[in-house]
Amino acid sequence: MTVGATSLDDAVSAVDLHLSFGATPALRGADLTLAAGEVLALMGPSGSGKSTLLYCLAGILRPDRGEVRVLGRPTADLTERSRSELRLRTMGFVLQGGELVPELTISENVALPLQLLGTSHRESVERAAAMLETVGLGGAGARRTGAVSGGEAQRAAVARALVHEPEIVLADEPTGALDTVNGEQVLDLLLTTARARGASVLLVTHDHRVAAHADRVAVMRDGALVPERTT
Amino acid sequence: MRGEVRLGMRLARGSAPGERFRAAATVLAHLGGVWLMLVVLAAVRSEIALPSYDGDALPLLVLTVVATVGLPVAVLLATVARLSAALRDRRLANLRVLGLSPARTRLVGAVEAGAAAVVGSLLGLVAFWVLRPLVRGLDVVGRDWSSSSFSPWPWSVALVVLAMPLVAVAAALAPGIRPVSSLRDAASTTPAPPPGLWRLLPLPAGLVVVGASTFGLERDQEVGDLRLGALVGGGVVTAIGLVAIIPVFTRLVAELMVRVKGGPGLRIAGRRLQTQPAGVSRIVAGLLIGLFVVAGGRMVLGAWEDTPQYRAADDAANGGQVTLDVYVDPSAGPELLAARLASVDGVRAAYPQWQLMTLCGEGTPCVSAFVGTCSDLLASVPDATGCRDGRSAWLDHVGGEPGARPGSTIHWTTGSDDPSQPAVDLPAPGSDEVITSTGLDDYGDSYALSNAMQAQVFIPDDTPGVQPVLAAVAAHTSVPLALEVDTATLSEAELVTLVAGIDPTAQVQNPYEDDSYDFVAGMRALMWGVTALVLATGLVGFAIAAIDRTVSRRGEMVSLQLVGTGRTVIRTAQWWEAAVPLTVGVLLAVATGSAVGLGWLSLVGSMDAVPWGSIAALTGVSLVAAVAVAAVTVIACAPRIRPELIRRA
Numbered sequence: 001m002t003v004g005a006t007s008l009d010d011a012v013s014a015v016d017l018h019l020s021f022g023a024t025p026a027l028r029g030a031d032l033t034l035a036a037g038e039v040l041a042l043m044g045p046s047g048s049g050k051s052t053l054l055y056c057l058a059g060i061l062r063p064d065r066g067e068v069r070v071l072g073r074p075t076a077d078l079t080e081r082s083r084s085e086l087r088l089r090t091m092g093f094v095l096q097g098g099e100l101v102p103e104l105t106i107s108e109n110v111a112l113p114l115q116l117l118g119t120s121h122r123e124s125v126e127r128a129a130a131m132l133e134t135v136g137l138g139g140a141g142a143r144r145t146g147a148v149s150g151g152e153a154q155r156a157a158v159a160r161a162l163v164h165e166p167e168i169v170l171a172d173e174p175t176g177a178l179d180t181v182n183g184e185q186v187l188d189l190l191l192t193t194a195r196a197r198g199a200s201v202l203l204v205t206h207d208h209r210v211a212a213h214a215d216r217v218a219v220m221r222d223g224a225l226v227p228e229r230t231t
Numbered sequence: 232m233r234g235e236v237r238l239g240m241r242l243a244r245g246s247a248p249g250e251r252f253r254a255a256a257t258v259l260a261h262l263g264g265v266w267l268m269l270v271v272l273a274a275v276r277s278e279i280a281l282p283s284y285d286g287d288a289l290p291l292l293v294l295t296v297v298a299t300v301g302l303p304v305a306v307l308l309a310t311v312a313r314l315s316a317a318l319r320d321r322r323l324a325n326l327r328v329l330g331l332s333p334a335r336t337r338l339v340g341a342v343e344a345g346a347a348a349v350v351g352s353l354l355g356l357v358a359f360w361v362l363r364p365l366v367r368g369l370d371v372v373g374r375d376w377s378s379s380s381f382s383p384w385p386w387s388v389a390l391v392v393l394a395m396p397l398v399a400v401a402a403a404l405a406p407g408i409r410p411v412s413s414l415r416d417a418a419s420t421t422p423a424p425p426p427g428l429w430r431l432l433p434l435p436a437g438l439v440v441v442g443a444s445t446f447g448l449e450r451d452q453e454v455g456d457l458r459l460g461a462l463v464g465g466g467v468v469t470a471i472g473l474v475a476i477i478p479v480f481t482r483l484v485a486e487l488m489v490r491v492k493g494g495p496g497l498r499i500a501g502r503r504l505q506t507q508p509a510g511v512s513r514i515v516a517g518l519l520i521g522l523f524v525v526a527g528g529r530m531v532l533g534a535w536e537d538t539p540q541y542r543a544a545d546d547a548a549n550g551g552q553v554t555l556d557v558y559v560d561p562s563a564g565p566e567l568l569a570a571r572l573a574s575v576d577g578v579r580a581a582y583p584q585w586q587l588m589t590l591c592g593e594g595t596p597c598v599s600a601f602v603g604t605c606s607d608l609l610a611s612v613p614d615a616t617g618c619r620d621g622r623s624a625w626l627d628h629v630g631g632e633p634g635a636r637p638g639s640t641i642h643w644t645t646g647s648d649d650p651s652q653p654a655v656d657l658p659a660p661g662s663d664e665v666i667t668s669t670g671l672d673d674y675g676d677s678y679a680l681s682n683a684m685q686a687q688v689f690i691p692d693d694t695p696g697v698q699p700v701l702a703a704v705a706a707h708t709s710v711p712l713a714l715e716v717d718t719a720t721l722s723e724a725e726l727v728t729l730v731a732g733i734d735p736t737a738q739v740q741n742p743y744e745d746d747s748y749d750f751v752a753g754m755r756a757l758m759w760g761v762t763a764l765v766l767a768t769g770l771v772g773f774a775i776a777a778i779d780r781t782v783s784r785r786g787e788m789v790s791l792q793l794v795g796t797g798r799t800v801i802r803t804a805q806w807w808e809a810a811v812p813l814t815v816g817v818l819l820a821v822a823t824g825s826a827v828g829l830g831w832l833s834l835v836g837s838m839d840a841v842p843w844g845s846i847a848a849l850t851g852v853s854l855v856a857a858v859a860v861a862a863v864t865v866i867a868c869a870p871r872i873r874p875e876l877i878r879r880a
Contacts, residue, residue: 060328081332085332088329088331099321101242101322102250102322105246112329115238117234
């Protein structure tokens with residue numbers, strides 16, 4: 001089943017993705033498009049294949065069958081290194097627990113993508129500081145990840161995902177570990193900032209309140225997508 | 232690349248106390264590891280500088296010692312490199328998710344693991360040179376290296392300093408870096424599959440090969456290369472099998488633990504070991520191989536200790552008794568000198584050794600005779616049996632092959648072929664007229680002329696015709712005078728002075744002053760030193776890994792407490808979990824090492840020389856250390872319930 005027609009202008013598109021872990025099929029003909037500047041919520045019950053699809057779109061997992069395009073470019077023939085490079089340059093990630101690097105300070109975590117892209121240390125620090133201001137963590141840059149609250153850590157994760165101005169933001173249950181108030185704040189922050197920068201956002205969630213913030217909702221079940229509905 | 236290096240350095244430094252502790256532990260482990268290896272190499276170099284060491288065997292000796300100590304050290308470094316492994320693997324996986332390629336992620340991991348390791352290794356090198364004068368002055372297990380330069384070979388210094396950080400890097404990166412599966416695995420508690428049955432095969436196969444290498448070997452038969460190769464090959468397979476079989480044994484013991492009525496602590500430990508029976512195999516592998524080699528080496532030492540000269544020298548050094556030869560000018564009257572020395576405090580026995588000889592050649596075998604009374608013979612050979620005064624007899628060693636014997640009549644001389652010298656023809660003893668001794672073999676290993684068993688025939692001194700020949704001996708040659716001295720009362724130097732005072736022409740010789748005694752004593756000291764190092768490094772590595780493991784599952788421990796499990800039960804479970812694989816491994820290592828060592832003793836015909844006392848001591852020390860270290864791992868396994876831990880539960 002196709003959810004949205006693919007086009008070269010799409011930020012990400014997937015056509016007929018199949019992937020099995022051993023004998024267990026995780027994706028069974030999943031099709032998905034994420035248009036440029038769009039916010040898409042991907043919902044579905046646990047085990048439906050949402051995260052697997054997200055990782056396939058990011059080039060982390062290689063599907064057994066089917067095609068993934070990132071900014072119009074097929075990724076099937078790319079080497080692991082090229083896919084990593086593509087991910088680093090064009091994507092930002094927000095994961096459920098923030099997944100910040102515990103040894104680094106908040107500021108260093110946010111500057112990490114820039115540093116890995118080869119940006120100078122000074123510029124990395126300045127841009128990270130500016131990004132932290134944007135997400136309301138201006139004074140927390142020097143703090144360790146273990147010394148901030150869950151909400152603050154998730155804000156830092158948002159800052160890290162956006163600091164290098166990626167075209168695509170992939171978020172896997174970004175508010176799953178937060179209470180309602182913090183979850184709302186982080187989500188607002190993520191979407192506002194991403195939209196302001198023109199980034200496309202794919203939100204994997206099982207929370208209808210989160211999905212309500214998206215432009216479009218796609219629902220997965222048993223490794224495939226069911227017809228979409230517009231919010 | 233600069234970004235990865237900078238990130239790796241930053242990660243190596245850490246920021247939280249736990250992370251700094253990890254960095255400090257890495258530095259300290261490498262400091263200690265490099266220092267230890269350099270000390271061992273310096274000690275080995277000093278040891279083999281002794282003239283008694285066989286040049287051909289040096290490479291093997293160096294390799295064995297370095298490998299035996301190096302393996303636990305490498306495991307210790309690898310264990311430290313894998314501290315908080317789940318956390319670090321997860322972090323590297325996250326870097327992959329962010330878009331770092333596998334190669335770049337490996338570089339970050341390598342720099343992180345290697346930075347602290349390099350610092351520690353360099354500090355270890357500095358520590359070695361700074362502490363060298365101190366170590367050189369130490370008297371470790373009877374060894375004194377102060378007379379040597381106590382420095383390792385330059386190439387070995389470079390090798391150690393370079394290799395140690397590589398061990399850390401390899402261990403840190405060994406599991407591979409997988410972006411998604413690692414994230415999932417980190418939260419997974421899937422039980423490991425049961426140990427494969429193949430693990431049961433190598434150990435018995437190795438022991439069978441070791442046993443086969445000794446099969447059908449006749450006493451005193453020369454050991455061929457094939458048998459030796461089979462023994463060494465079987466030993467290597469046994470060592471591999473030892474490490475392979477530990478999970479199987481651990482699993483078996485775990486099955487028992489959950490079946491017996493031993494309380495919840497035992498049951499929890501049993502279930503954990505059932506789930507991860509191979510969890511500690513890698514960590515204890517170095518320790519077990521080390522103990523295996525040490526136990527086998529101790530057996531080999533048993534063969535070297537099973538020589539008369541070693542026993543005599545050992546007796547002289549530690550038993551308070553020394554047997555000396557005094558060559559006395561016959562004109563001085565050996566009997567008189569013996570009588571005077573016998574009355575000196577500290578001299579247990581003094582008697583001249585009168586000998587007659589055949590003239591070798593033209594079909595006449597070289598045979599010598601001890602002339603005296605049965606009392607004289609027993610003074611020289613206390614375990615001699617079958618001596619009867621008035622009856623000549625063959626002197627044989629139990630199990631030894633009798634040498635060539637003359638015919639029915641033996642022509643006894645002073646040893647001189649001068650026809651003017653007196654001689655006597657005596658009937659050869661009958662085949663059943665034999666005096667036997669078990670203490671010495673028939674290879675002439677006893678260098679003391681004072682040992683009556685050097686001769687092949689015992690002749691009573693009252694045998695007709697003998698005294699004129701002895702008188703000629705006394706008139707023409709030095710007479711060896713056997714002295715047994717209590718060294719606690721009278722030192723050898725004092726005795727030399729004493730003898731010189733009585734007879735300035737007499738010469739005192741200690742036939743057992745042999746470098747081989749120093750060699751064996753040195754090897755034994757080396758063996759115990761290596762044992763201490765193997766146990767220390769192996770058990771410290773195990774303790775570090777076990778404590779790290781308990782810290783990483785504090786959430787699980789809190790869960791247990793939340794459902795009412797007492798902290799004592801949790802600690803008991805932790806102790807069992809650590810102690811079982813450790814004690815099983817230690818016992819197996821010593822047993823299999825001893826079995827291979829027995830194979831060697833069997834090959835060289837020294838089965839009577841099994842050093843059971845030392846093996847029992849090794850087992851006991853290892854077990855006590857293992858049990859104590861298992862108790863140390865209980866630290867931090869049952870944290871007090873705090874809110875943040877409840878969230879992790």
